[in-house]
Amino acid sequence: QVQLVESGGGVVQAGGSLRLSCAASGTMNIMAWYRQAPGNQRELVASTTNSGIPNYADSVKGRFTITRGDAKNTVYLQMNSLKPEDTAVYYCYGISSRSYAYWGQGTQVTVSS
Numbered sequence: 001q002v003q004l005v006e007s008g009g010g011v012v013q014a015g016g017s018l019r020l021s022c023a024a025s026g027t028m029n030i031m032a033w034y035r036q037a038p039g040n041q042r043e044l045v046a047s048t049t050n051s052g053i054p055n056y057a058d059s060v061k062g063r064f065t066i067t068r069g070d071a072k073n074t075v076y077l078q079m080n081s082l083k084p085e086d087t088a089v090y091y092c093y094g095i096s097s098r099s100y101a102y103w104g105q106g107t108q109v110t111v112s113s
Contacts, residue, residue, distance in 0.1 A: 002026040002102050004092045009107030012082055016111070020077040022092030022104055030095040031075035033066065035088035035109075042091065046077060060086075082111045 008020040020033065032047035046066035047055045054066050065078040075092065092104035 002094075002096065002100070004094055004102050004104035006090065006092045006104045006107040009090060009109045011110045011112065014082060014084055014111055014113050016082050017078070017080045018082065018109060020079070020090055020092075020107060020109075022075045022094075024073040024092075024094050024102070026096055027073050028075075028094035028102075029097055031068065032093045033075070033077045034091045034093055035086075036091070036106075037085075037088040040088075045090070047093075048075065079109070082109075084111045084113045087111050 003025045004022055006022045008018060010018060012018055029050050030047060033045040034042050035045050036042040045057055045060055046064055048066045048068055050072055052068055063081045067076045087110050089106040090109050091106045094102045
């Protein structure tokens with residue numbers, strides 16, 4: 001059973017930074033970060049392919065950076081200039097070489113104003 005384990009969430013003041021990490025127990029072709037705030041639908045924050053090509057939601061462009069680890073089973077999300085509206089549970093997401101999709105358990109990010 002493939003597992004994705006996130007870490008790095010927490011509480012930070014507006015304008016601060018956090019770095020999220022996600023490690024998968026298997027190789028993933030595509031890895032991404034989603035987030036879900038209370039009362040909102042889960043939304044894509046950023047994604048990256050095996051070759052490292054990133055894609056970002058407009059709301060985080062210029063502030064967040066997604067990167068893959070050398071082993072291709074890890075993904076990171078560097079979040080800078082955080083805003084209160086970035087407060088959400090952040091989920092790691094991966095798609096394996098067999099096109100199976102997996103979710104992490106989520107990590108809370110809270111940005112105080």
